[in-house]
Amino acid sequence: MTINKELTAGDDIDSRCLKCKQVTNHTIAAMVGSKVAKVQCNVCRALHNYRPVQVEKKTTLRRSGEKSGQPVKTPRISKELKAENNFRELLGGRDPLAAVRYAMTKSFAEDDLVNHSVFGLGLVTRVIPPNKIDVVFKEGNKILICAAKVKK
Ligand SMILES: [Zn+2]
Structure with a gap:
């Protein structure tokens, strides 16, 4: 990956397009300093703010990680557990x-x-x-x- 490549308006760049709902090839329409500000989608021709592809991916990954990290509740075992506890009590620690x-x-x-x-x-x-x-x-x-x- 060439990070030091100088980008200028008119260059091609990958960005997430909200209309296409995917990462598409864009043409840089405006620069702010050394950063890409506005891009035009080469597929649907929509002009929008540049969204870096890598940041989008990272955000998605973290969100899905949080989701799967949540404990799954299983209230179905409570009835069996109660029966087992009653039985243990009946045995009285024998x-x-x-x-x-x-x-x-x-x-x-x-x-x-x-x-x-x-x-x-x-x-x-x-x-x-x-x-x-x-x-x-x-x-x-x-x-x-x-x-x-x-x-x-
Ligand atoms: Zn598009």
Whole structure:
């Protein structure tokens, strides 16, 4: 790029034309000192103030950057998050590692922590004699089969 090139009226120069809505070739119509003041579009013949091409590009870039920098709000997860928080509260900070792996051949007691292969961590809220338990999982309650409670 030759920056030191002396421009004079009558020279060709690229400028953004508002009528053509693009950068077009212009002829310099007027100079103010060493700066281009007025240009005439070679395409539509409109006479307007000179708009440097590079400055236009920079402005556009910065604007689009600000737009994409804004955080995208996702309020859809709030319902799921609430359910998970309720579940955590129900577990009362109990150690998930202490959960007993669920199997229908095992027997469970109320307040037992179970680990189900499909539903995950759950809490036994009710024992339904003779062989069912009501377990609350993160996604809701499930009635599960278990071995009949054997009295110790
Ligand atoms: Zn034009």
